[in-house]
Amino acid sequence: AKFTIRAVVNRAPSSRALLVELFGIMTPILGLLSKTFLFVRLWTFISLGAVAAFYVLHKIPAQHRAKFTIRAKTLDWLYANVITGIPKLARVLLFLIHVGVICDGLSFLWHTELAPVLGMLTALSGILGIAIVVTDCHKRIPYADEIVSGVLIHWILALVQSVLLVKYNGPGAINLVWITFGVTHLGMAVWMTLLLKVDNSIKKFFEQLRRLFSSMECAIPSFRRILFGSLFVVVLGSWHSFLISPWNNTYKNDERYIMSMVSTSSAAADAHARAHEYYLSQVPHIKASLQHRFTLHPYFAQTEVRQGMRLERLYHQRLLSFERQLALNATGFMIEKDKCAMLNFFQQQNIRIPRVVGIFHEKEAMYKMFEQVQTSSTSYNYPLFVKACHLTQGGDKGTKPAFAKNFTKGHMQKYLFPWVEKKWRQRPTDDNRPWSGTMNHLLSYLKPGIALQTPFRGLRISPEHIPLETKVEVVWGRAYLALFPDYHDIIALRGGKFEYTDRRAEAPEQWTNGNVPDDRLKWMVDGGHMEAVWALAEDVARAIGIDEIRVDVFVDPERPESPMVNEISLSSGHNYMFHAANLARAWIGPHIARLAAERSESKSVWPVPILRRTTKQVHLQTVASVNS
Secondary structure (H helix, E strand, O other), X not given: OHHHHHHHHHHOHHHHHHHHHHHHHHHHHHHHHHHHHHOHHHHHHHHHHHHHHHHHHOOOOHHHOOOOOOOHHHHHHHHHHHHOHHHHHHHHHHHHHHHHHHHHHHHHHOOOOOOHHHHHHHHHHHHHHHHHHHHOHHHHOOOHHHHOHHHHHHHHHHXXXXXXXXXXXXXXXXXXXHHHHHHHHHHHHHHHHHHOOHHHHHHHHHHHHOOOOOOOOOOOOOHHHHHHHHHHHHHHHHHHHHHHHHHHHHHHHOXXXXXXXXXXXXXXXXXXXXXXXXXXXXXXXXXXXXXXXXXXXXXXHOOOOOOOOOHHHHHHHHHHHHHHHHHHOOOOOHHHHOHHXXXXXXXXXXXXXXXXXXXXXXXXXXXXXXXHHHHOHHHOOOOEEEEEXXXXXXXXXXXXXXXXXXXXXXXXXXXXXXXXXXXXXXXXOOXXXXXXHHHHHHHOOOOOOEEEEOOOOOOOOOOOOOOEEEEEEEEOOEEEEEEXXXXXXXXXXXXXXXXXXOEOOOOOOOEOOOOOOOOOOHHHHHOOHHHHHHHHHHHHHHHHOOOEEEEEEEEOOOOOOOOEEEEEEOOOOOOOHHHHHHHHHHHHHHHHHHHHHHOOOOOOOOOOOOEOOOOOOHHHOOHHHHHO
């Protein structure tokens, strides 16, 4: 079916062009619907709360209720135009959504990397949805009036469609997933309202308001109805945890979603244009780094890329290349995923980090160090951080602060030893990411280890009263931008500039597109802190020989020349918004140039990266091997 259908489409270019044009026309519509349904996650649960509150409040005896009147004409208009109009509007909306699902499902005809079987199933789900909307065939289902099967069928179909869209990942999936996600939540809210018979109370409420607010009767739902509704709440929660959470973790950097914002918002279009202009200003600096200051370790030259790849897909492709190289006993991923290897590397390369007291792969040696700390407690700054080297994910909780009192014999027995034993046995996991399966395979190769490290002693001026940290994205040895965990609404750019955003109350993980400046971090530019941060992050990337990396740097307000590295990330989950697509382009370009040069094809606009002549594992490189 895959090759037959594509052959027909290829022989009918006008049909193919029509499909592409139709999808292009629908993109801004899908974008607008997607933005709307993103907000559903907040107000659907508020509406569920309102339904429950109404159900409770209308049980209050009439004599205890406030009395008020509303003009009968107003109530008539509300009932005639709003309440009766909602089903008609819902029917039109569902029809448009199903058309969008069909178009996305058929996109495998011109996107050859998509799975045809999943595409056909997705398209068929849209066709089924249109059939239900047009024919009202659900009315023929037995007991339809009892369980309100029409609403039930629509939100279950939307749930199935969101599953297919996530797995298929077509060009319109990023918007359609959130639309079907919102339809599912909203449909469930309506269904629960009907299931609990709150709709009857609402109708009676309007009828009674025509006279005065008086008593209303409402039967308590049966146990069967309550159990049935609770079961679907559990199903929806499981669906969200196992399917939507990994998608939610990376969609924020997906160019398809960003472009839908651009097509529906002038502020987003301005932000997108600024990001592209900034990218063009950085391209000459990235090229200069490639030509004069950067060599690529062969371990990172195996990532399979192509033009137009999205950032999260690049991360996945990188991890797949790491997995393939396990057959060659190449374990360069340990430069990030094994904190012991990372700290050892930084020490070998003279990268500034908080002092390492010890690194241990044997528990006996570690316990002896704990005893040594106890006998010379005044020789250390506290808290000392006990780090499980093989547990790098935040959810693994692999770091524990320990103060001087915790190294006394009694406290070690109660506080440190049980924690160390537990973490030593714990296996690392990286869940809720699209690449979780690949990453978890890599993590299975790590051996337990413990590192003991002193704290960063810089002045703590962050809002959380912890050291100020900045997370720097470095591409081909050039620091591109930086984020601040404690100032999520500020992005640092090169040239002493900041980009300012804000959080949306309706969807807090999304940024607005405003750029209203403030002075909160201006001192970092005026004092020379950012220049030192950029330089340190670039030193780390060049020492490793890596094409793209995030370097997390501690900043000391009192010593601008002495930032220190905290850690690194090879698969960042941060939100780069309108910069994400440009980061991906800068990452891909030199790889495409290298592949073209290997095939003796025409010269690329990007310089060909210089491969480092080394056979050493990434995390075992020395200063001499890096400079060779």
